[in-house]
Amino acid sequence: MRLGDVLKGIEYKIIKGNGDEEITGVYYDSRKVKPGSLFICIRGFKADGHNYISEALLRGAVAILAEEIREVAADITYILTGNTRSAMAKVASNFYGRPSSFMRVIGVTGTNGKTTTTHLIQNILTQASLKTGILGTLYARVDDYKKEMGHTTPEALEIEEFMSLCRQKEAKYVVMEVSSHALDLDRVKEIDYNVALFTNLTQDHLDYHQNMENYKNAKLKLFSMLGEKENNFAVINNDDRYAGDFIKGTKAEVITYGIENDAQVKGYNLDISARGTSFMVKYKDIDFKVDMQLIGLFSVYNALAAIAFALREGIEPEIIKEALAKTTSVAGRFELVKCGQDFTVVVDYAHTPDGLENVLKTAKELTSQRLITVFGCGGDRDKTKRPLMGEIAARYSDFCIVTSDNPRSEDPKAIIDDIIPGLLKVEGSRYAVVVDRREAIRHAIYMAKPGDMVVIAGKGHETYQLIGDKVLDFDDRKVAAEFLKEIVKR
Numbered sequence: 001m002r003l004g005d006v007l008k009g010i011e012y013k014i015i016k017g018n019g020d021e022e023i024t025g026v027y028y029d030s031r032k033v034k035p036g037s038l039f040i041c042i043r044g045f046k047a048d049g050h051n052y053i054s055e056a057l058l059r060g061a062v063a064i065l066a067e068e069i070r071e072v073a074a075d076i077t078y079i080l081t082g083n084t085r086s087a088m089a090k091v092a093s094n095f096y097g098r099p100s101s102f103m104r105v106i107g108v109t110g111t112n113g114k115t116t117t118t119h120l121i122q123n124i125l126t127q128a129s130l131k132t133g134i135l136g137t138l139y140a141r142v143d144d145y146k147k148e149m150g151h152t153t154p155e156a157l158e159i160e161e162f163m164s165l166c167r168q169k170e171a172k173y174v175v176m177e178v179s180s181h182a183l184d185l186d187r188v189k190e191i192d193y194n195v196a197l198f199t200n201l202t203q204d205h206l207d208y209h210q211n212m213e214n215y216k217n218a219k220l221k222l223f224s225m226l227g228e229k230e231n232n233f234a235v236i237n238n239d240d241r242y243a244g245d246f247i248k249g250t251k252a253e254v255i256t257y258g259i260e261n262d263a264q265v266k267g268y269n270l271d272i273s274a275r276g277t278s279f280m281v282k283y284k285d286i287d288f289k290v291d292m293q294l295i296g297l298f299s300v301y302n303a304l305a306a307i308a309f310a311l312r313e314g315i316e317p318e319i320i321k322e323a324l325a326k327t328t329s330v331a332g333r334f335e336l337v338k339c340g341q342d343f344t345v346v347v348d349y350a351h352t353p354d355g356l357e358n359v360l361k362t363a364k365e366l367t368s369q370r371l372i373t374v375f376g377c378g379g380d381r382d383k384t385k386r387p388l389m390g391e392i393a394a395r396y397s398d399f400c401i402v403t404s405d406n407p408r409s410e411d412p413k414a415i416i417d418d419i420i421p422g423l424l425k426v427e428g429s430r431y432a433v434v435v436d437r438r439e440a441i442r443h444a445i446y447m448a449k450p451g452d453m454v455v456i457a458g459k460g461h462e463t464y465q466l467i468g469d470k471v472l473d474f475d476d477r478k479v480a481a482e483f484l485k486e487i488v489k490r
């Protein structure tokens with residue numbers, strides 16, 4: 001594609017060169033640059049992309065898009081723009097031919113439940129024979145293509161590339177998780193969303209957003225992006241305390257769902273047990289029963305979100321019911337580890353105070369014996385959630401084993417020290433500190449008695465542990481199974 005076409009719609013000034021190169025690729029990371037490409041310099045939180053221009057040129061970049069002028073001897077085109085992050089979204093959309101405008105795109109945002117809800121939506125659409133790509137924490141996936149992206153919502157270039165693949169494969173829908181970081185950092189600025197869905201808003205990521213107001217405002221961007229286009233709509237959890245802000249935050253039609261408050265799509269007559277969940281759904285004159293294998297009240301909320309979308313989209317209740325009945329747990333979300341032991345082991349991705357509270361409340365309701373919780377908190381993330389998670393763990397558990405999650409650059413013991421004051425707030429709380437996660441899981445499994453429930457929280461589907469700069473192989477499910485096999489053999 002000609003450089004002029006790649007840059008269409010952004011304000012820029014050519015400082016050097018003719019600006020008419022043929023561009024064969026676009027990159028924001030110098031280490032990935034291929035010959036014939038445009039390199040975009042991003043001023044980041046850790047590094048400054050402008051410092052990598054020479055590396056990009058060595059790798060064959062033929063054009064540079066930057067926010068400031070740097071000396072460049074090579075015979076290339078050098079372009080200035082005001083904000084390269086924002087420009088990158090437009091460039092990505094241009095380069096891949098604005099694929100989002102050829103499909104219906106559903107953006108799911110909220111603190112918890114995005115991964116689960118996007119999977120439920122994909123399952124319903126697939127049941128309706130509508131090909132759907134999915135993008136989020138677990139992977140980007142369409143047909144037999146599947147790639148881990150490293151982020152819940154990757155950079156615009158990766159999103160557009162995936163959407164372009166979905167378009168090639170003639171997908172009718174893309175359902176994607178939209179993180180607050182992505183909204184704030186303009187990763188999704190040029191995506192043509194048709195549906196925006198809000199699950200809930202509770203504390204997380206205050207290291208990045210500073211306060212809940214900023215965090216909420218980042219999420220609200222998705223709803224203002226819908227505009228007033230016909231057939232665009234917003235799906236909003238009316239039981240969430242911030243629902244009103246999200247309803248006000250969009251000009252598009254609003255479909256609410258809920259259990260406690262009035263809502264257009266209303267769940268009632270809930271029956272939640274260890275075997276699954278059933279509930280009734282009412283929407284206009286449609287009234288039907290849903291039976292699911294998914295467990296817990298929070299799963300009913302995620303299902304209602306998907307149902308509200310599907311009903312407004314015109315999908316038949318029979319199809320919705322079938323898709324939900326078939327859904328087993330989403331990887332790492334209330335996933336049971338079964339090796340023939342006489343107690344229950346659950347691996348769950350709860351890594352926020354609200355997520356942990358939801359999963360432990362459900363676990364507590366489902367066990368007549370003890371609840372043993374293994375958990376930690378991630379390093380280089382919101383520190384203020386640590387004591388809150390400690391308090392919640394202590395409140396619901398009979399015994400807690402506080403351990404490491406992904407410490408990243410922090411000292412694992414210092415993270416645990418931030419969690420303990422929360423545990424101590426709960427009178428009579430019983431806990432042990434086992435810094436090594438593998439040892440912590442072993443401890444929990446060896447102390448469990450018949451009928452107990454062990455919840456291993458925080459890492460869910462993750463197959464690694466981030467300690468310092470190292471990425472170590474680690475999978476809670478595999479580690480738990482290894483120790484379970486030991487005790488079952490005895």
Ligand SMILES: CC(=O)N[C@H]1[C@@H](OP(=O)(O)OP(=O)(O)OC[C@H]2O[C@@H](n3ccc(=O)[nH]c3=O)[C@H](O)[C@@H]2O)O[C@H](CO)[C@@H](O)[C@@H]1O[C@H](C)C(=O)N[C@@H](C)C(=O)N[C@H](CCC(=O)O)C(=O)O
Nearest residue numbers: 028029030042044045046047048049052151152153179181
């Ligand atoms: C705060 C944040 O989101 N930062 C992301 C952001 O980093 P950044 O722009 O500051 O990049 P930087 O590392 O300072 O580098 C600046 C520029 O120099 C370039 N560079 C750097 C080194 C080099 O050798 N060559 C080079 O060209 C980089 O590619 C980049 O363009 O852009 C990077 C490239 O995409 C991301 O990897 C990085 O994610 C960091 C690692 C991160 O942890 N992000 C998390 C918090 C995140 O985004 N999470 C959300 C929400 C998760 C949820 O669901 O709760 C997500 O969507 O995943």
Ligand SMILES: Nc1ncnc2c1ncn2[C@@H]1O[C@H](COP(=O)(O)OP(=O)(O)OP(=O)(O)O)[C@@H](O)[C@H]1O
Nearest residue numbers: 111112113114115116137298348349350355358359
């Ligand atoms: N609707 C919900 N409300 C509260 N907690 C939930 C809800 N759904 C799931 N959870 C809890 O939060 C955890 C994460 O769920 P899920 O992965 O679906 O959320 P997410 O929003 O995709 O998270 P992330 O921000 O990491 O992408 C689950 O393992 C569960 O413990």
Ligand SMILES: N[C@H](CCC[C@H](N)C(=O)O)C(=O)O
Nearest residue numbers: 351377378381405406458459
């Ligand atoms: N998307 C979340 C995931 C947290 C998962 C937890 N295991 C951790 O590492 O803190 C984040 O990046 O904050």
Ligand SMILES: [Mg+2]
Nearest residue numbers: 114115137152
């Ligand atoms: Mg997710």
